[in-house]
Amino acid sequence: MTPIHPIFLALALGLTAALPEAAQITITHVQGDTVLPAAPETVLVYDMATLDTLDALGVPVAGAPAGALPEALQGYGADIGTLFEPDLEAVNAAGPDLVIVGGRSAPKLADLSQIAPTIDMSLDRTDYLASAQARVTQLGEIFDKQDAAAAALADLDAQVADLQVAAADAGRVLVILTTGGRISAHGPGSRFGVVHDDFGFAPAATGMDTGTHGQSISFEFIRETNPDWLFVVDRDAAIGREGTAAAQLLDNDLVRTTTAWQQDQVVYLDAADWYLAGGGLSALQDSVTQLLTAAGDAS
Incomplete structure:
Protein backbone atom coordinates (compact mmCIF):
# COMPACT_ATOMS: atom_id res chain seq x y z
CA MET A 1 0.00 0.00 0.00
CA LYS A 145 -40.55 35.88 3.97
CA GLN A 146 -40.02 38.68 6.47
CA ASP A 147 -41.03 41.50 4.14
CA ALA A 148 -44.22 39.80 2.99
CA ALA A 149 -45.17 38.98 6.58
CA ALA A 150 -44.51 42.52 7.81
CA ALA A 151 -46.51 44.08 4.97
CA ALA A 152 -49.48 41.76 5.54
CA LEU A 153 -49.48 42.43 9.28
CA ALA A 154 -49.34 46.18 8.73
CA ASP A 155 -52.44 45.94 6.54
CA LEU A 156 -54.13 43.75 9.15
CA ASP A 157 -53.35 46.23 11.93
CA ALA A 158 -54.96 49.01 9.92
CA GLN A 159 -58.08 46.92 9.30
CA VAL A 160 -58.35 45.92 12.96
CA ALA A 161 -58.08 49.57 14.00
CA ASP A 162 -61.00 50.41 11.68
CA LEU A 163 -62.98 47.47 13.04
CA GLN A 164 -62.43 48.58 16.63
CA VAL A 165 -63.89 51.99 15.76
CA ALA A 166 -66.95 50.36 14.19
CA ALA A 167 -67.30 47.88 17.07
CA ALA A 168 -67.38 50.63 19.68
CA ASP A 169 -70.81 51.76 18.50
CA ALA A 170 -72.18 48.47 17.22
CA GLY A 171 -73.98 47.30 20.36
CA ARG A 172 -73.95 43.98 22.23
CA VAL A 173 -72.75 40.83 20.46
CA LEU A 174 -73.39 37.15 21.19
CA VAL A 175 -71.06 34.70 19.45
CA ILE A 176 -72.51 31.22 19.04
CA LEU A 177 -71.46 27.93 17.46
CA THR A 178 -74.02 25.49 16.10
CA THR A 179 -73.45 21.78 15.53
CA GLY A 180 -75.76 18.78 15.33
CA GLY A 181 -78.76 20.90 16.30
CA ARG A 182 -77.04 22.15 19.47
CA ILE A 183 -75.81 25.64 20.32
CA SER A 184 -72.91 26.89 22.44
CA ALA A 185 -72.03 30.48 23.32
CA HIS A 186 -68.50 31.89 23.43
CA GLY A 187 -67.76 35.09 25.31
CA PRO A 188 -64.62 37.02 26.30
CA GLY A 189 -61.60 34.78 26.91
CA SER A 190 -63.06 31.89 24.92
CA ARG A 191 -61.93 30.30 21.64
CA PHE A 192 -63.83 33.03 19.74
CA GLY A 193 -63.12 35.70 22.36
CA VAL A 194 -61.10 37.71 19.84
CA VAL A 195 -64.43 39.27 18.84
CA HIS A 196 -64.56 40.99 22.22
CA ASP A 197 -60.98 40.92 23.52
CA ASP A 198 -59.25 42.25 20.39
CA PHE A 199 -61.89 43.53 17.98
CA GLY A 200 -63.74 45.44 20.70
CA PHE A 201 -67.36 44.29 20.37
CA ALA A 202 -69.28 44.52 23.65
CA PRO A 203 -70.41 41.09 24.93
CA ALA A 204 -74.13 40.47 25.23
CA ALA A 205 -73.47 38.06 28.11
CA THR A 206 -70.60 37.66 30.55
CA GLY A 207 -69.43 35.02 33.00
CA MET A 208 -69.80 32.17 30.52
CA ASP A 209 -67.69 29.03 30.38
CA THR A 210 -64.43 29.82 28.56
CA GLY A 211 -63.56 26.18 27.83
CA THR A 212 -62.89 25.02 24.29
CA HIS A 213 -66.49 23.94 23.76
CA GLY A 214 -68.03 27.10 25.20
CA GLN A 215 -71.25 27.11 27.19
CA SER A 216 -74.23 25.10 26.05
CA ILE A 217 -77.25 27.39 25.64
CA SER A 218 -80.88 27.27 24.54
CA PHE A 219 -83.04 29.39 22.27
CA GLU A 220 -84.53 30.83 25.48
CA PHE A 221 -81.06 32.03 26.48
CA ILE A 222 -80.71 33.86 23.18
CA ARG A 223 -84.12 35.47 23.60
CA GLU A 224 -83.42 36.54 27.18
CA THR A 225 -79.95 37.85 26.34
CA ASN A 226 -81.45 39.72 23.38
CA PRO A 227 -78.18 40.60 21.60
CA ASP A 228 -77.97 43.44 19.11
CA TRP A 229 -75.85 41.14 16.95
CA LEU A 230 -75.56 37.38 16.59
CA PHE A 231 -72.25 36.14 15.16
CA VAL A 232 -72.73 32.51 14.14
CA VAL A 233 -70.16 29.77 13.42
CA ASP A 234 -71.73 26.74 11.72
CA ARG A 235 -69.40 23.88 12.68
CA ASP A 236 -71.23 21.35 10.53
CA ALA A 237 -70.64 23.52 7.47
CA ALA A 238 -66.95 23.80 8.38
CA ILE A 239 -66.37 20.06 8.58
CA GLY A 240 -68.73 19.06 5.79
CA ARG A 241 -71.20 17.28 8.05
CA GLU A 242 -74.80 16.99 6.92
CA GLY A 243 -77.39 18.40 9.27
CA THR A 244 -79.57 21.37 10.01
CA ALA A 245 -77.89 24.51 8.74
CA ALA A 246 -77.39 27.26 11.31
CA ALA A 247 -79.68 29.64 9.42
CA GLN A 248 -82.49 27.09 9.50
CA LEU A 249 -81.87 26.16 13.14
CA LEU A 250 -82.09 29.76 14.32
CA ASP A 251 -85.20 30.62 12.34
CA ASN A 252 -87.70 30.09 15.15
CA ASP A 253 -90.16 32.09 17.24
CA LEU A 254 -87.72 32.70 20.10
CA VAL A 255 -84.74 33.93 18.10
CA ARG A 256 -86.96 36.02 15.82
CA THR A 257 -87.88 38.21 18.81
CA THR A 258 -84.28 39.41 19.29
CA THR A 259 -82.97 42.77 18.17
CA ALA A 260 -80.30 40.98 16.14
CA TRP A 261 -82.88 39.14 14.07
CA GLN A 262 -85.28 42.06 13.69
CA GLN A 263 -82.48 44.42 12.68
CA ASP A 264 -81.04 41.89 10.22
CA GLN A 265 -77.86 41.71 12.29
CA VAL A 266 -77.28 37.96 12.30
CA VAL A 267 -73.87 37.37 10.72
CA TYR A 268 -72.94 33.87 9.58
CA LEU A 269 -69.17 33.89 9.95
CA ASP A 270 -67.02 32.01 7.46
CA ALA A 271 -66.97 28.65 9.23
CA ALA A 272 -63.65 27.49 7.75
CA ASP A 273 -61.90 30.72 8.74
CA TRP A 274 -63.17 30.57 12.30
CA TYR A 275 -63.34 26.86 13.11
CA LEU A 276 -60.59 25.29 10.99
CA ALA A 277 -57.96 27.88 10.11
CA GLY A 278 -58.64 30.44 12.84
CA GLY A 279 -55.55 32.55 13.52
CA GLY A 280 -54.04 31.99 10.08
CA LEU A 281 -53.07 35.08 8.13
CA SER A 282 -55.68 34.83 5.35
CA ALA A 283 -58.33 33.66 7.81
CA LEU A 284 -57.71 36.70 10.01
CA GLN A 285 -57.75 39.08 7.07
CA ASP A 286 -61.01 37.62 5.74
CA SER A 287 -62.63 37.56 9.19
CA VAL A 288 -61.83 41.19 9.90
CA THR A 289 -63.06 42.21 6.46
CA GLN A 290 -66.36 40.36 6.95
CA LEU A 291 -67.00 41.92 10.36
CA LEU A 292 -65.93 45.36 9.19
CA THR A 293 -68.34 45.13 6.27
CA ALA A 294 -71.19 44.01 8.53
CA ALA A 295 -70.60 46.63 11.23
CA GLY A 296 -69.88 49.35 8.67
CA ASP A 297 -73.07 48.68 6.73
CA ALA A 298 -75.07 48.96 9.96
CA SER A 299 -73.58 52.29 11.02
Whole structure:
Protein backbone atom coordinates (compact mmCIF):
# COMPACT_ATOMS: atom_id res chain seq x y z
CA MET A 1 0.00 0.00 0.00
CA THR A 2 1.49 3.32 -1.06
CA PRO A 3 1.66 5.77 1.86
CA ILE A 4 -0.07 9.14 1.46
CA HIS A 5 2.39 11.97 1.24
CA PRO A 6 2.05 14.29 4.25
CA ILE A 7 1.50 17.30 1.97
CA PHE A 8 -1.50 15.65 0.23
CA LEU A 9 -2.87 14.48 3.57
CA ALA A 10 -2.69 18.00 4.93
CA LEU A 11 -4.41 19.38 1.83
CA ALA A 12 -7.21 16.81 2.12
CA LEU A 13 -7.76 17.56 5.79
CA GLY A 14 -7.75 21.28 5.07
CA LEU A 15 -10.37 20.93 2.35
CA THR A 16 -12.56 18.83 4.64
CA ALA A 17 -12.32 21.40 7.39
CA ALA A 18 -13.19 24.15 4.93
CA LEU A 19 -16.45 22.50 3.85
CA PRO A 20 -19.30 24.40 5.55
CA GLU A 21 -21.73 22.53 7.73
CA ALA A 22 -25.38 22.81 6.76
CA ALA A 23 -26.73 26.06 8.22
CA GLN A 24 -29.10 25.59 11.12
CA ILE A 25 -31.34 27.79 13.24
CA THR A 26 -32.88 27.34 16.66
CA ILE A 27 -36.59 28.09 16.94
CA THR A 28 -38.27 28.81 20.27
CA HIS A 29 -41.87 27.63 20.19
CA VAL A 30 -44.69 26.64 22.53
CA GLN A 31 -43.07 23.38 23.65
CA GLY A 32 -39.42 24.42 23.77
CA ASP A 33 -36.47 24.99 21.44
CA THR A 34 -35.89 23.04 18.24
CA VAL A 35 -32.92 23.06 15.86
CA LEU A 36 -33.83 22.85 12.20
CA PRO A 37 -32.31 23.60 8.78
CA ALA A 38 -32.00 27.31 8.10
CA ALA A 39 -33.94 26.87 4.86
CA PRO A 40 -36.35 23.92 5.30
CA GLU A 41 -37.60 22.69 1.94
CA THR A 42 -39.80 19.66 2.62
CA VAL A 43 -42.40 20.78 5.14
CA LEU A 44 -45.39 18.88 6.53
CA VAL A 45 -48.05 20.84 8.41
CA TYR A 46 -50.50 19.49 10.99
CA ASP A 47 -51.97 22.89 11.88
CA MET A 48 -54.51 24.62 9.65
CA ALA A 49 -53.74 28.15 10.87
CA THR A 50 -50.07 27.64 10.01
CA LEU A 51 -50.95 26.16 6.61
CA ASP A 52 -53.21 29.14 5.93
CA THR A 53 -50.36 31.53 6.77
CA LEU A 54 -47.75 29.67 4.72
CA ASP A 55 -50.13 29.63 1.75
CA ALA A 56 -50.64 33.39 2.09
CA LEU A 57 -46.87 33.96 2.23
CA GLY A 58 -46.22 31.75 -0.79
CA VAL A 59 -44.22 29.10 1.08
CA PRO A 60 -44.27 25.62 -0.53
CA VAL A 61 -45.75 22.91 1.69
CA ALA A 62 -45.28 19.21 0.89
CA GLY A 63 -48.47 18.09 2.57
CA ALA A 64 -51.13 18.35 5.28
CA PRO A 65 -53.84 15.93 6.50
CA ALA A 66 -56.41 15.83 3.71
CA GLY A 67 -59.47 15.34 5.90
CA ALA A 68 -59.03 18.54 7.89
CA LEU A 69 -58.51 21.08 5.12
CA PRO A 70 -60.68 24.09 4.31
CA GLU A 71 -61.74 24.20 0.66
CA ALA A 72 -59.20 26.90 -0.19
CA LEU A 73 -56.35 24.67 1.02
CA GLN A 74 -57.46 21.34 -0.47
CA GLY A 75 -54.48 21.29 -2.82
CA TYR A 76 -52.17 20.51 0.09
CA GLY A 77 -53.99 17.32 1.06
CA ALA A 78 -51.75 14.28 1.54
CA ASP A 79 -52.11 10.80 2.98
CA ILE A 80 -50.18 11.49 6.19
CA GLY A 81 -52.80 10.66 8.79
CA THR A 82 -55.00 13.10 10.71
CA LEU A 83 -54.46 16.02 13.04
CA PHE A 84 -55.05 13.71 15.98
CA GLU A 85 -53.22 10.64 14.62
CA PRO A 86 -50.35 11.36 12.20
CA ASP A 87 -49.26 8.44 10.04
CA LEU A 88 -45.69 8.16 11.28
CA GLU A 89 -44.63 5.78 8.53
CA ALA A 90 -45.91 8.17 5.86
CA VAL A 91 -44.16 11.07 7.56
CA ASN A 92 -40.90 9.15 7.64
CA ALA A 93 -41.27 8.22 3.97
CA ALA A 94 -41.78 11.89 3.06
CA GLY A 95 -38.40 12.78 4.58
CA PRO A 96 -39.42 16.22 5.87
CA ASP A 97 -36.93 18.89 6.93
CA LEU A 98 -39.60 20.30 9.24
CA VAL A 99 -42.94 19.24 10.69
CA ILE A 100 -45.28 21.86 12.18
CA VAL A 101 -48.01 21.06 14.70
CA GLY A 102 -50.43 23.27 16.60
CA GLY A 103 -53.76 23.20 18.39
CA ARG A 104 -55.39 19.80 17.87
CA SER A 105 -52.12 18.15 16.77
CA ALA A 106 -49.86 19.67 19.45
CA PRO A 107 -49.89 16.53 21.67
CA LYS A 108 -48.16 14.60 18.84
CA LEU A 109 -45.01 16.74 18.84
CA ALA A 110 -42.92 14.19 20.76
CA ASP A 111 -43.81 11.36 18.34
CA LEU A 112 -43.12 13.45 15.24
CA SER A 113 -39.88 14.81 16.69
CA GLN A 114 -38.47 11.30 16.54
CA ILE A 115 -38.66 11.57 12.75
CA ALA A 116 -37.86 15.22 11.95
CA PRO A 117 -37.48 18.60 13.64
CA THR A 118 -40.97 19.53 14.85
CA ILE A 119 -42.25 22.85 16.19
CA ASP A 120 -45.53 23.80 17.89
CA MET A 121 -47.25 26.91 16.49
CA SER A 122 -50.32 26.75 18.77
CA LEU A 123 -51.97 30.06 19.53
CA ASP A 124 -52.31 31.60 22.98
CA ARG A 125 -56.06 31.98 23.45
CA THR A 126 -55.55 34.48 26.30
CA ASP A 127 -53.78 36.86 23.89
CA TYR A 128 -55.17 35.61 20.61
CA LEU A 129 -54.49 38.37 18.10
CA ALA A 130 -50.97 39.19 19.32
CA SER A 131 -50.20 35.47 19.40
CA ALA A 132 -51.43 34.98 15.84
CA GLN A 133 -49.40 37.95 14.63
CA ALA A 134 -46.30 36.62 16.38
CA ARG A 135 -46.72 33.29 14.59
CA VAL A 136 -46.92 35.05 11.22
CA THR A 137 -43.74 36.97 12.00
CA GLN A 138 -41.91 33.83 13.13
CA LEU A 139 -42.95 31.84 10.06
CA GLY A 140 -41.77 34.73 7.91
CA GLU A 141 -38.37 34.53 9.58
CA ILE A 142 -38.08 30.73 9.19
CA PHE A 143 -38.89 30.83 5.48
CA ASP A 144 -37.23 34.14 4.55
CA LYS A 145 -40.55 35.88 3.97
CA GLN A 146 -40.02 38.68 6.47
CA ASP A 147 -41.03 41.50 4.14
CA ALA A 148 -44.22 39.80 2.99
CA ALA A 149 -45.17 38.98 6.58
CA ALA A 150 -44.51 42.52 7.81
CA ALA A 151 -46.51 44.08 4.97
CA ALA A 152 -49.48 41.76 5.54
CA LEU A 153 -49.48 42.43 9.28
CA ALA A 154 -49.34 46.18 8.73
CA ASP A 155 -52.44 45.94 6.54
CA LEU A 156 -54.13 43.75 9.15
CA ASP A 157 -53.35 46.23 11.93
CA ALA A 158 -54.96 49.01 9.92
CA GLN A 159 -58.08 46.92 9.30
CA VAL A 160 -58.35 45.92 12.96
CA ALA A 161 -58.08 49.57 14.00
CA ASP A 162 -61.00 50.41 11.68
CA LEU A 163 -62.98 47.47 13.04
CA GLN A 164 -62.43 48.58 16.63
CA VAL A 165 -63.89 51.99 15.76
CA ALA A 166 -66.95 50.36 14.19
CA ALA A 167 -67.30 47.88 17.07
CA ALA A 168 -67.38 50.63 19.68
CA ASP A 169 -70.81 51.76 18.50
CA ALA A 170 -72.18 48.47 17.22
CA GLY A 171 -73.98 47.30 20.36
CA ARG A 172 -73.95 43.98 22.23
CA VAL A 173 -72.75 40.83 20.46
CA LEU A 174 -73.39 37.15 21.19
CA VAL A 175 -71.06 34.70 19.45
CA ILE A 176 -72.51 31.22 19.04
CA LEU A 177 -71.46 27.93 17.46
CA THR A 178 -74.02 25.49 16.10
CA THR A 179 -73.45 21.78 15.53
CA GLY A 180 -75.76 18.78 15.33
CA GLY A 181 -78.76 20.90 16.30
CA ARG A 182 -77.04 22.15 19.47
CA ILE A 183 -75.81 25.64 20.32
CA SER A 184 -72.91 26.89 22.44
CA ALA A 185 -72.03 30.48 23.32
CA HIS A 186 -68.50 31.89 23.43
CA GLY A 187 -67.76 35.09 25.31
CA PRO A 188 -64.62 37.02 26.30
CA GLY A 189 -61.60 34.78 26.91
CA SER A 190 -63.06 31.89 24.92
CA ARG A 191 -61.93 30.30 21.64
CA PHE A 192 -63.83 33.03 19.74
CA GLY A 193 -63.12 35.70 22.36
CA VAL A 194 -61.10 37.71 19.84
CA VAL A 195 -64.43 39.27 18.84
CA HIS A 196 -64.56 40.99 22.22
CA ASP A 197 -60.98 40.92 23.52
CA ASP A 198 -59.25 42.25 20.39
CA PHE A 199 -61.89 43.53 17.98
CA GLY A 200 -63.74 45.44 20.70
CA PHE A 201 -67.36 44.29 20.37
CA ALA A 202 -69.28 44.52 23.65
CA PRO A 203 -70.41 41.09 24.93
CA ALA A 204 -74.13 40.47 25.23
CA ALA A 205 -73.47 38.06 28.11
CA THR A 206 -70.60 37.66 30.55
CA GLY A 207 -69.43 35.02 33.00
CA MET A 208 -69.80 32.17 30.52
CA ASP A 209 -67.69 29.03 30.38
CA THR A 210 -64.43 29.82 28.56
CA GLY A 211 -63.56 26.18 27.83
CA THR A 212 -62.89 25.02 24.29
CA HIS A 213 -66.49 23.94 23.76
CA GLY A 214 -68.03 27.10 25.20
CA GLN A 215 -71.25 27.11 27.19
CA SER A 216 -74.23 25.10 26.05
CA ILE A 217 -77.25 27.39 25.64
CA SER A 218 -80.88 27.27 24.54
CA PHE A 219 -83.04 29.39 22.27
CA GLU A 220 -84.53 30.83 25.48
CA PHE A 221 -81.06 32.03 26.48
CA ILE A 222 -80.71 33.86 23.18
CA ARG A 223 -84.12 35.47 23.60
CA GLU A 224 -83.42 36.54 27.18
CA THR A 225 -79.95 37.85 26.34
CA ASN A 226 -81.45 39.72 23.38
CA PRO A 227 -78.18 40.60 21.60
CA ASP A 228 -77.97 43.44 19.11
CA TRP A 229 -75.85 41.14 16.95
CA LEU A 230 -75.56 37.38 16.59
CA PHE A 231 -72.25 36.14 15.16
CA VAL A 232 -72.73 32.51 14.14
CA VAL A 233 -70.16 29.77 13.42
CA ASP A 234 -71.73 26.74 11.72
CA ARG A 235 -69.40 23.88 12.68
CA ASP A 236 -71.23 21.35 10.53
CA ALA A 237 -70.64 23.52 7.47
CA ALA A 238 -66.95 23.80 8.38
CA ILE A 239 -66.37 20.06 8.58
CA GLY A 240 -68.73 19.06 5.79
CA ARG A 241 -71.20 17.28 8.05
CA GLU A 242 -74.80 16.99 6.92
CA GLY A 243 -77.39 18.40 9.27
CA THR A 244 -79.57 21.37 10.01
CA ALA A 245 -77.89 24.51 8.74
CA ALA A 246 -77.39 27.26 11.31
CA ALA A 247 -79.68 29.64 9.42
CA GLN A 248 -82.49 27.09 9.50
CA LEU A 249 -81.87 26.16 13.14
CA LEU A 250 -82.09 29.76 14.32
CA ASP A 251 -85.20 30.62 12.34
CA ASN A 252 -87.70 30.09 15.15
CA ASP A 253 -90.16 32.09 17.24
CA LEU A 254 -87.72 32.70 20.10
CA VAL A 255 -84.74 33.93 18.10
CA ARG A 256 -86.96 36.02 15.82
CA THR A 257 -87.88 38.21 18.81
CA THR A 258 -84.28 39.41 19.29
CA THR A 259 -82.97 42.77 18.17
CA ALA A 260 -80.30 40.98 16.14
CA TRP A 261 -82.88 39.14 14.07
CA GLN A 262 -85.28 42.06 13.69
CA GLN A 263 -82.48 44.42 12.68
CA ASP A 264 -81.04 41.89 10.22
CA GLN A 265 -77.86 41.71 12.29
CA VAL A 266 -77.28 37.96 12.30
CA VAL A 267 -73.87 37.37 10.72
CA TYR A 268 -72.94 33.87 9.58
CA LEU A 269 -69.17 33.89 9.95
CA ASP A 270 -67.02 32.01 7.46
CA ALA A 271 -66.97 28.65 9.23
CA ALA A 272 -63.65 27.49 7.75
CA ASP A 273 -61.90 30.72 8.74
CA TRP A 274 -63.17 30.57 12.30
CA TYR A 275 -63.34 26.86 13.11
CA LEU A 276 -60.59 25.29 10.99
CA ALA A 277 -57.96 27.88 10.11
CA GLY A 278 -58.64 30.44 12.84
CA GLY A 279 -55.55 32.55 13.52
CA GLY A 280 -54.04 31.99 10.08
CA LEU A 281 -53.07 35.08 8.13
CA SER A 282 -55.68 34.83 5.35
CA ALA A 283 -58.33 33.66 7.81
CA LEU A 284 -57.71 36.70 10.01
CA GLN A 285 -57.75 39.08 7.07
CA ASP A 286 -61.01 37.62 5.74
CA SER A 287 -62.63 37.56 9.19
CA VAL A 288 -61.83 41.19 9.90
CA THR A 289 -63.06 42.21 6.46
CA GLN A 290 -66.36 40.36 6.95
CA LEU A 291 -67.00 41.92 10.36
CA LEU A 292 -65.93 45.36 9.19
CA THR A 293 -68.34 45.13 6.27
CA ALA A 294 -71.19 44.01 8.53
CA ALA A 295 -70.60 46.63 11.23
CA GLY A 296 -69.88 49.35 8.67
CA ASP A 297 -73.07 48.68 6.73
CA ALA A 298 -75.07 48.96 9.96
CA SER A 299 -73.58 52.29 11.02
